[in-house]
Amino acid sequence: MDKRKKRTRTHIIASLSVNNLEYHVIKKGYTLDVPAEDYGYDALIFTFNKKGEIDTGTIFVQIKAKEKLELQKNSFYSYPLKKKDLDLWYDEPYPVYLVLYNAQDEKAYWTEMKENLKARKIKPAKIKNDTLTVYIDPNNILLPETPKQWRDHKQSITKRILAGLYK
Incomplete structure (x- = not known):
């Protein structure tokens, strides 16, 4: 029997997945x-305008990681999610992104x-x-410009929310 707890490959992959997202965000x-x-929610992203001022709203992220992702017959990646999480995310006014990390190709x-x-x-x-x-489209790769796309989406939601509050 082992004397101490071990850091497994699953733990390492989970850390790599957060690190990959954080790199692009920073x-x-x-x-x-x-x-x-x-x-x-595994991560919250706070965005800033060109002057460095914090934006209103938050981007929520759920991160899942696997050693190797396999394309399904429909040419998409797949991942099972709990209904309880889906209920939460569906009711969230701000965007919730699922990020699926493939450790084998570090994407x-x-x-x-x-x-x-x-x-x-x-x-x-x-x-x-x-x-x-x-199902996740394999063309939706997390790229350096992705956090900016996410910010733009969040900002459009913020504008609609604020327009409704101040009618």
Whole structure:
């Protein structure tokens, strides 16, 4: 029997997945916070304008990692997610991104969860199982410009929210 706890390959891959995302986020001048407790979000991204002022709103991220991703027959990557998480993310006004990290090629792929579910005409409240398989387009590679795309999406949501508050 081992004397001490071990750091496994799964732990290493999880760290690499966060590091991969954080690298791209920091390169854009944003910050990535990893909550001490996990209640459906693995990371929060705070963005800033060109003057360095913090933006309103938050980008939420759920990160999953595997040693090797396999393309499914439909030419997408897939990952099973808990209905409880989907319920939370669907009700979140700000974007929630699922990032799926492939340790073998050190690349990450992403999807915005509300858009992903809407494209499939799925409402979490109507899901009867405890999990749902989500599909991610292999062309949605996490690239240096991706955090800026995410910021732009968040900013458009912020404008709609603020327009509704101050009518």
